[in-house]
Amino acid sequence: MSDKRKLLLLAIVAIALIALFMTIEANGIWEYVLPRRAKKIAAIVLTGTAISVSTVVFQTLTNNKILTPSLIGLDSLYLLLQTAIVFLFGSTTLTAMNKNVQFGISTIVMVGFAGILYKLLFMRKGSGTIYFLLLVGIICGSFFSSISEFMKMLLDPNEFMVVQDKMFASFNNVNGDILILAALAALAAIGFFYRDLKFLDVLALGREHAVNLGVPYDRVSKRLLVFTALMVSVSTALVGPITFLGFLVANVAYRLMGTFKHSVVLPATSLISFVALIGGQLIVERVFTFSTSLSVILNFAGGIYFLYLLLKENRS
Numbered sequence: 001m002s003d004k005r006k007l008l009l010l011a012i013v014a015i016a017l018i019a020l021f022m023t024i025e026a027n028g029i030w031e032y033v034l035p036r037r038a039k040k041i042a043a044i045v046l047t048g049t050a051i052s053v054s055t056v057v058f059q060t061l062t063n064n065k066i067l068t069p070s071l072i073g074l075d076s077l078y079l080l081l082q083t084a085i086v087f088l089f090g091s092t093t094l095t096a097m098n099k100n101v102q103f104g105i106s107t108i109v110m111v112g113f114a115g116i117l118y119k120l121l122f123m124r125k126g127s128g129t130i131y132f133l134l135l136v137g138i139i140c141g142s143f144f145s146s147i148s149e150f151m152k153m154l155l156d157p158n159e160f161m162v163v164q165d166k167m168f169a170s171f172n173n174v175n176g177d178i179l180i181l182a183a184l185a186a187l188a189a190i191g192f193f194y195r196d197l198k199f200l201d202v203l204a205l206g207r208e209h210a211v212n213l214g215v216p217y218d219r220v221s222k223r224l225l226v227f228t229a230l231m232v233s234v235s236t237a238l239v240g241p242i243t244f245l246g247f248l249v250a251n252v253a254y255r256l257m258g259t260f261k262h263s264v265v266l267p268a269t270s271l272i273s274f275v276a277l278i279g280g281q282l283i284v285e286r287v288f289t290f291s292t293s294l295s296v297i298l299n300f301a302g303g304i305y306f307l308y309l310l311l312k313e314n315r316s
Contacts, residue, residue: 003264006257010271017278024286040281042183043174047235047242048249048273050186054231055246056253056262056269057197057224060204062130065254066309068247069232071134072117073141074110075241076148081109082166083148087155091162099175103182106237113140114229118222130221169240169295171281182238186231193227196220200262242295244302249273251309 001009018041026033058069085094094102117140121133152160199220202210210217235242253268254260280294 003257003259003261007264007267007271010268010275014271014274014278017275017282021278021282024282039174039176039179040171041278043171043179043239044277044281045274046179046183046186047169047171047239048245048277049270050231050235051242051246052249052253052269052273053190053266054228054235055250056265057200058228058246059250060200060262061221061224061228062134063204063206065251066247066306067134068243069228070241070243070246071141072114072137072229072232073144074114074229074232074236075243076141076144077110077113078106078236078241079167080144080148081106083151083155083163086159086163087151091159094162099178100181103175103178103237107185107233110233110236111229114233115226118225118229130225133225166240168293169242170293171239171277172290174239178238182234185234189227189230189234193223196223196227197262197266200224201260204260204262240295242298244299244306245273245276248298248302248305249276251305 021041022034022037054069059065059067082094085097117133117136121136152163155163199210199215202213202215203217203220203224205213207217249269249272250265253265253272256272257264257268259265276298277294280297283297284290284292284294
């Protein structure tokens, strides 16, 4: 089957799931049901696109298909920020805080941390800079997680429940104003860095080949890492952390499409993420009746697939 037919099939599946999600058990209350579900679909489309595209770009830059941008430590920083607000000022401060302000603070802190990290590490010369970035990101992520876990142990049980809600991504209470801000931020990031995306196929060949083919590797890789941080920060601040989604959809796209051409892989990952998120949300709402969260299901599936890939590579 050709790439175009595969993409068309994925698009049909995604549209069918959207139609099912919008109409299932509506019971004729369209004025109430459609706006609420449309807001969820918009958040899913935005989050799925941001996470899938940023993961593919990150894997291309690192030349490793089992890595995700969460290794930089942004997810852990987001959880630390939410925990610190409750720990220092109480849960009422977090729940009463304006959603736009909360989104802005979370995004600015995560993007600021990534910017500082990039600025410090890119002062180093040599081809190992990106791998050194991964190492420092893992250390920072572990450090942030340790601090947030320590704070959680000291919290009142009621306040801990508020923090726990922030630990898992949710599309059930997406704010319309925040959704618009996130969409504008994501579109601005894609528009600003769009010209660098054309180099991805060459960057996938490695630093030496990219330089030999005339690509300004250092400048392009730095800009794309900033793009990755922006997309991950926006999606995380909007709905919360989904650790394994990018890894899962990216690797499924590579195997399903049978190519590494980014003009094919990027739309394929986005469509697969729509299918995974909408299908998962349907399972959460209709099967588990909101007794679990979408991120738990995706992380469970992603973790199993991650172990499968590790065992498969070990045998080969």
